[in-house]
Each structure stands twice: as C-alpha cells, then as structure tokens.
Amino acid sequence: MVDTEPVVSLDNVTIEYGRNRALNGVTASFAPGAVGLLGPNGAGKSTMIKSLLGFIAPAQGRMRVLGLDVAESPLDIRARIGYMPETDGHIPGLTAVEFVSFCGQLAGLPPSDATQRAHEVLYYVGLGEARYRKIETYSTGMKQRIKLAQALVHDPDLLFLDEPTNGMDPKGRDEMLELVRDLAHNKGINLILSSHLLPDVEYTCDHVVVMDKGRIAAAGPIQAMKQPRGRVYELRVKPRGELDAFFDHLRAAGLECHSTDDDVVRVFVPGEGGARQLFALASAEGAQVRHLRPSVPTLEDVFAHAVGED
Amino acid sequence: MPIHDQGYRRYGGTRARGRAWLVMLRNGVIGMMGNRRWIVLMIASWIQFVVRAIQFYIAANFSQAAIVAPSAATFRDFFDRQDLFVFLVTITLGAAAIAEDRRTNALQIYLSKPLTRLEYLVGKLSVLMVFLLFITWVPAILLLIVQVLFAGNFTFLKANFYLFPAITLYSLIEVVMVSMCMLALSSLSTSGRFAGILYTALIFFSDALYGVLRAVTGSTRVSWVAFGNNLAQVGDVIFRVPLRYETPWILSLAIVFGLIGIAAWILERRVRAVEIVA
Numbered sequence: 001m002v003d004t005e006p007v008v009s010l011d012n013v014t015i016e017y018g019r020n021r022a023l024n025g026v027t028a029s030f031a032p033g034a035v036g037l038l039g040p041n042g043a044g045k046s047t048m049i050k051s052l053l054g055f056i057a058p059a060q061g062r063m064r065v066l067g068l069d070v071a072e073s074p075l076d077i078r079a080r081i082g083y084m085p086e087t088d089g090h091i092p093g094l095t096a097v098e099f100v101s102f103c104g105q106l107a108g109l110p111p112s113d114a115t116q117r118a119h120e121v122l123y124y125v126g127l128g129e130a131r132y133r134k135i136e137t138y139s140t141g142m143k144q145r146i147k148l149a150q151a152l153v154h155d156p157d158l159l160f161l162d163e164p165t166n167g168m169d170p171k172g173r174d175e176m177l178e179l180v181r182d183l184a185h186n187k188g189i190n191l192i193l194s195s196h197l198l199p200d201v202e203y204t205c206d207h208v209v210v211m212d213k214g215r216i217a218a219a220g221p222i223q224a225m226k227q228p229r230g231r232v233y234e235l236r237v238k239p240r241g242e243l244d245a246f247f248d249h250l251r252a253a254g255l256e257c258h259s260t261d262d263d264v265v266r267v268f269v270p271g272e273g274g275a276r277q278l279f280a281l282a283s284a285e286g287a288q289v290r291h292l293r294p295s296v297p298t299l300e301d302v303f304a305h306a307v308g309e310d
Numbered sequence: 311m312p313i314h315d316q317g318y319r320r321y322g323g324t325r326a327r328g329r330a331w332l333v334m335l336r337n338g339v340i341g342m343m344g345n346r347r348w349i350v351l352m353i354a355s356w357i358q359f360v361v362r363a364i365q366f367y368i369a370a371n372f373s374q375a376a377i378v379a380p381s382a383a384t385f386r387d388f389f390d391r392q393d394l395f396v397f398l399v400t401i402t403l404g405a406a407a408i409a410e411d412r413r414t415n416a417l418q419i420y421l422s423k424p425l426t427r428l429e430y431l432v433g434k435l436s437v438l439m440v441f442l443l444f445i446t447w448v449p450a451i452l453l454l455i456v457q458v459l460f461a462g463n464f465t466f467l468k469a470n471f472y473l474f475p476a477i478t479l480y481s482l483i484e485v486v487m488v489s490m491c492m493l494a495l496s497s498l499s500t501s502g503r504f505a506g507i508l509y510t511a512l513i514f515f516s517d518a519l520y521g522v523l524r525a526v527t528g529s530t531r532v533s534w535v536a537f538g539n540n541l542a543q544v545g546d547v548i549f550r551v552p553l554r555y556e557t558p559w560i561l562s563l564a565i566v567f568g569l570i571g572i573a574a575w576i577l578e579r580r581v582r583a584v585e586i587v588a
Contacts, residue, residue, distance in 0.1 A: 053422055055583040075424040079325060083422035089415035092406075093341065105333040106423040108325035117321060124318045150419060155321035187318050 005067070007032050007158050007190045008052060013061030015044075015051055022047040023058070024214040030192055034184035036201030036222070037194040038303060039211035045194040046086055048211070049160045053083055066158055079108060082151030086162040086194075088143050090135040090150075096122055097131040100149045107154035114153065121149045126175060141172035148179065159183065159191040165200055173200075180204045198300050210303055218303075230270035236263060236291035237282060246287050253281055258304045264291060330425035334433025339440060342403065351402065352445070355395035359449040362388060363456050370460040380457055382470055386549040388450055389480060393538070395445050396488060401509060404438045404492035406502025408581065413500040421583035431493070431577055438489045447481035472550065480548045484541055487566055491537075494573035497580035513537050530555040533562075540565045 006029035015023040023044045037045045050056050052065055054074030063070040065077045091099055097118050104114030122131040125145040130138070135146055144164060151159055164180060165173045181204045183189045195201050201208055202222060210218040218225065239246040247257045247265065255278075256268040269277055275292060282289050342348045362384070369379040411417050420430050454474065458467055467473075495512070496505040520536035533539040533555035543562035546553045553559060 050584050053583070055418070055421065075327070075426065078422060079327065079424040081422075083418075085415065085418050085422070087415050087418075089419045091416045091419065092410045092414050102333070102337055103419065103423065105337075106330050106420065106425060108327055108329075108424060109321070109323065110326070113321070113323050120317070120319065151422075152318070154325070155319075183318070188320070 004031070006030055006064075007066055008192065009064045010048070010052075011062045013048075013051065013063055014059045015047055015056055016059045021214055023051070026061070026214070026216055028209055028216050028219060030209065031207050031221075032190050033207065034180070034190075034205040035192050036205035036208040037192055037211065038196070038198065038201050038208050039217070040196055042213075043196075043211040044214040045196075045211055046162055047214075049083075049162055049192070049194055053078065053081070053160065079154075080157045082154070082156035082159045084147045084151040084159065084161045084164055086166065088140075089147060090143070092136065093134070095132050095134055096127055096138075096146055096149070099135055099146065100153050103150040104153040109154055117153050117155070118149075121152050122146075124152070125149045125179060140167040141169060144168055144172070144176060148176070152183075157190060159189055160194070161191060162194045163196070164193065165195070165197065177203050198303055230268055230272075231274045232295045233267045233269065233275065233278060234260075234264040234291065234293045234295050235267045235278065235289070236265070238288040238290055240286035246282075246285055249285050250278075250281055253277075255281075256304075258300075266295060327424060328429075330423065331429045331433035331436060334430070335436040335440065338433075338437030342437075342441070348402070351395070351398060352441075355392070355399070355445040356449060358388065358391055359453060362453055363460075366453070366457045367460045370457075370462070380453075380466065382473060382476075382549050383551050385450060385453070385473055385477060386545060386551050388453065389446065389484070389545060390542070392446055392449075396442060396484065397513070399441050399445060400438065400488050400492045401506045403441060404489065405496055405506035405509060407434045407438065408493055408496040408577075409499045409502045409505045412497070417581065418583045427578075427581050431581060434493060435489050438492065439485050442485040442489065443481060446485065447477060450477045450481065476548045476550075480545050483544060483548075483566060487541060487570055490570050490573035490577070494576040494580075497577055531557055533557045534565055537569075540569075 008030040010026050010028050013023055013026045014021060026044075026048070037048065039045050047056065051058055052063055052070060054070055054077065057071075066080055068077050070077060091102065094102065097115070100118035100122060101111070101115045104117055105111055109117065119128075119131065122128055125148050127142060127145050127149065130142060135143065138146060144167065148161070148164065151161075161180065165176050168176060177200060180191065180193060184191050184204065184206075193201060193205055206221060206223075208219065208222050208225065209216060237243075237246060250257055250267065254270060256270075258266045258268075260266055267278065269275075275294075278292065279289060362380075365378050366380055368375045411420070417430075421427065425433075451474070454467065454477070458464060491512075492505075492509055495508045496502065499505045499508070516536045517538065520533055520539060523532040523535060524530060533543065534557050539555060539557070540562035543553060543555050543557055543559050544566055547559045547563075555562075
C-alpha cells in the first residue's frame with residue numbers, strides 16, 4: 001500500500017522577523033517522495049525549512065514533520081531528518097571522515113557504526129578519495145557534497161536540502177542532482193528540495209510547492225501542474241508599433257506572455273482558441289508573425305504563472 | 311559509472327539519545343590530545359605539582375625542613391600559581407570554541423542534530439572544564455594524597471579535613487566562572503583570536519583599573535573591579551586564610567555569580583542556529 005500521509009504539513013503558519021513577515025499564514029502539505037520547494041529569493045523557502053527544524057518559532061500556526069509536532073518533539077524530529085544548509089557549514093579542524101562520523105555520533109549512532117557509515121556515505125557522494133583531507137581545503141563543490149554526506153550519515157527518513165547545487169560547476173551540479181534523484185527514487189528517502197532553479201526541481205522532484213512573498217502560490221504534482229489548460233506557443237513577431245504595446249494587447253485579451261532568454265516569447269493561450277486566436281490578435285494589431293511553434297508547458301510556465309512573473 | 315551506483319545502505323542499527331554532549335566532550339578531548347603544543351602546555355602545568363610533591367617529601371622526611379611543611383595556605387598558594395596555566399588553557403581552548411563554530415556555520419549543523427542548545431553548551435563547557443580541572447582540582451587532590459603517602463600518617467589531613475571540599479569547591483567556582491566568561495566572549499565573535507584578545511583585555515584592563523583606583527583611594531576596598539580579585543577573595547574565604555583585600559567577600563562572591571549569570575545570558579542569546587536581525 002502506498003503511504004500517502006504527508007511527511008510535512010503546515011497549518012496557518014506565520015513567521016515574523018520584527019515587522020517583516022517571512023511566512024504569512026502558510027498552509028501546505030508535502031507528499032512523500034521528492035518535493036521541490038520553489039520560489040524566488042526571499043520567498044520564504046529557507047525560513048520554512050528552518051522553522052520545520054525548530055530553529056525559528058512561528059508567531060502562529062502548527063507544523064508537523066513525519067507525524068510529529070515540531071513544537072512538542074523537535075529532538076525526535078531532528079533524529080529522523082537530515083539537513084543540508086544553504087550556506088557552507090562544517091566543524092573546523094576535522095577531516096571529512098572525522099566530521100561525518102562525528103555528525104553520525106551526534107545523531108545517536110555508536111562510534112563504530114558512525115565511522116563505517118561515514119566512509120560509505122563519503123564514497124556515495126563522491127568524496128571517497130578526499131575523505132582524509134581537512135574540509136577547509138575543499139572546493140565549493142566538495143563542500144556541498146560534504147554537507148550532503150553529514151545529512152545522510154544517520155540514514156534519515158526525510159532530507160531537507162536547501163539550494164544543494166549552489167556554487168557548483170555544471171558537472172558537479174549534474175552529479176549532485178543525480179544523487180538527489182537517486183536518494184528519492186531508489187533509496188526510499190523522502191526529501192524536500194528548496195531551490196530557485198526550476199530545472200533542478202523539475203529533474204529531481206515529483207511534486208512542487210511554489211512560494212512567493214511568504215505565501216504558497218501553487219502546489220501539486222509537477223506532471224499535473226504542467227497539464228495544459230490551454231496551449232503554449234513560442235512566438236516571434238514584428239509589430240507595427242512597439243513590441244511591448246503588442247504584448248499588452250495580448251494580455252488584455254487574456255493571454256499570458258513570458259519572455260525567454262532567446263528572442264522568442266512564450267505565450268499561453270487559455271481555452272480552445274489556440275494559434276487561430278493568436279493570428280487573429282496579431283492581424284488586428286497589424287503585426288507580422290515571424291515564428292510560431294507549439295510548445296510543451298514547462299515548470300517555468302507553472303512557476304511564472306504562480307508568482308505572476310512576466 | 312555514476313557516483314550513486316557505488317551504493318547507499320539504509321541503517322538498521324540502534325540510535326542512542328541524550329549523549330550528544332558526551333560525544334562532543336570525547337571528540338574535543340581526543341582532538342586536543344593529538345596536538346603536540348597542547349601536550350607541552352599540559353606537562354608544563356603539572357610542574358608545580360612536581361615541585362610541591364618534592365617539597366612535601368622533604369618536609370615529611372627532614373625535620374630541619376619544617377619551614378616548608380604544608381598548610382592550608384600552601385594549597386591556596388598552589389591555586390594562585392596555577393592561575394597562569396588556567397589563563398593559557400582558557401585562552402587556547404575556549405577562545406575559539408564557539409567563535410569558530412560561528413565562523414564556519416557549524417551551529418546549524420550541530421543544532422540540526424538531536425541535541426538542544428543547552429546540550430551544545432554543556433558539550434563545549436565540558437571540554438574546557440575537563441582540562442581546567444585537570445590542571446587545578448586533579449593535581450591539588452593528588453597533592454593531598456601525596457602528603458599522606460610521604461608523611462605516612464593522616465595527621466595533616468585530619469587537622470585540615472576541610473581541604474578536600476575546599477579544593478573541590480574552589481576549583482569548581484574558578485573553572486565554571488572562567489569557562490562561562492570565555493565561552494560568552496567567544497560567542498560574541500566569529501574570530502577566536504579576537505575573543506582571546508577580548509578575554510585578555512578584560513583581565514588586564516580590570517586589573518590595571520584596580521591598580522589606579524587603589525592608588526587614588528589608598529584602599530583595597532575597590533578590588534572588586536578586577537576580574538580575578540573577586541575569585542581570589544572568595545578563594546581566601548574557602549581556604550580559611552586571611553583575606554587579601556578589604557572588599558567584603560560576600561560582594562566578591564556576588565560578582566563571581568553575577569559574571570556567571572551574565573555569561574549565561576549572553577550564551578542564551580548568542581547560541582542559536584539562526585541569527586535573526588529584525
């Protein structure tokens with residue numbers, strides 16, 4: 001039987017830093033498996049993770065992790081979770097194997113088991129050859145891996161990964177994402193991946209929770225959220241007047257336009273209108289359609305739609 | 311071969327709870343014992359013990375040497391002379407204890423494990439206290455035992471039976487006070503060196519201030535302004551030797567506990583996984 005109980009749930013949680021509300025009445029649940037916590041910088045992702053760890057007490061609301069109340073059982077929760085922080089973090093003066101073994105012992109493992117698992121986990125994250133080096137000598141990418149290793153050594157049921165690919169080169173980033181994906185899909189570890197990088201979430205996660213300005217903007221299975229409620233097109237036009245004025249005209253007609261890195265614009269046409277509606281609008285404005293191609297909706301479309309980005 | 315193909319096993323063993331501070335203590339002690347300069351410092355801090363032991367041997371075996379026979383003041387003096395090593399050990403071990411964890415963001419690693427902030431502090435304190443007790447309480451108690459062994463009787467011990475609790479009580483007050491103050495200063499910075507300088511300045515500046523005030527007032531009633539004088543005054547009371555300052559000892563004791571309280575308050579505010587600037 002598939003376990004569908006949420007691994008994490010928040011009920012009307014508000015967190016304030018002085019007058020600033022980092023989380024504003026957030027109610028959400030995180031399904032088992034890999035869940036992406038997506039949002040622009042300052043959306044409240046890291047705050048949510050830190051509050052789930054019991055680092056920050058909410059001004060109101062309740063949170064549950066693995067069925068335990070965060071306010072009542074923070075230590076029971078921390079014994080069962082692993083946390084990979086966003087910023088560099090290590091205990092100074094230790095080699096990688098000493099550090100990871102020490103973290104395992106802090107989590108309650110006997111010293112011999114902690115040391116054995118430290119070696120195994122360091123091999124798993126790709127630091128086997130460098131495990132006797134002091135962490136201070138590690139590169140940024142290696143420091144990301146050691147943070148994952150310390151979060152894994154005690155075999156947690158739930159992993160919180162806060163921007164795990166920060167500062168990594170493309171190869172290292174791909175390897176990190178492979179590891180995350182493997183943990184979630186082959187090793188049976190639930191994980192919550194906080195990131196502002198859509199491709200990372202899309203590659204590793206099954207579900208996504210989109211945050212914006214301290215609120216939940218959208219949530220659900222990624223595949224379901226990507227199901228079109230209309231059609232998405234890549235569009236390039238030569239308007240009669242200003243390009244922005246043309247896009248304003250499209251928006252006024254209920255279409256969504258999102259610029260991309262290329263010279264095309266992704267246009268979401270709701271309902272059944274499709275390309276015919278686009279052509280009609282372009283014709284009405286006297287714009288020449290130079291390029292029009294149907295496109296598959298991406299998580300980026302979902303994200304942009306949820307947070308209202310252009 | 312992809313990295314993850316090298317495998318990851320689920321753990322089926324047992325997990326203990328509530329002993330994280332012991333893990334920190336063991337790790338801290340083992341870590342320092344691998345440091346050659348630290349070993350030299352530890353050995354140096356026991357030189358006085360050896361000298362005192364020789365003194366006790368001579369006093370017990372040569373009647374002409376009665377002038378060096380031990381008394382309660384001898385043990386009080388032993389602690390006074392150990393102050394240099396207490397200072398060095400405190401600076402060496404304590405200055406970086408929390409500052410370095412703050413610099414390397416280790417606090418969020420510690421506190422994401424199943425241990426409380428109190429357990430973290432107990433772990434940090436215990437490492438410092440173990441080494442400080444190793445150079446204060448342990449040699450002082452051993453000196454008592456050595457005296458009995460060399461004298462071949464319990465006459466001195468019976469006459470000064472209070473020495474055992476006095477040594478224990480004074481050692482604890484001294485070690486708790488300096489450890490708490492050092493850790494509190496360490497928690498205020500992300501640089502162990504800066505925290506060490508701050509602690510040194512606190513001691514020497516307060517001592518210099520006392521020197522000036524004594525010269526101005528012509529009295530030792532103002533001894534309480536100096537960090538170490540309060541401890542010395544309390545120590546004299548505990549060891550039942552004449553007080554060295556005119557300051558009421560109860561005031562010195564209140565300042566000692568006040569410093570411990572302030573240090574605890576600072577630590578409570580500074581040792582957090584998340585630093586919130588509202």
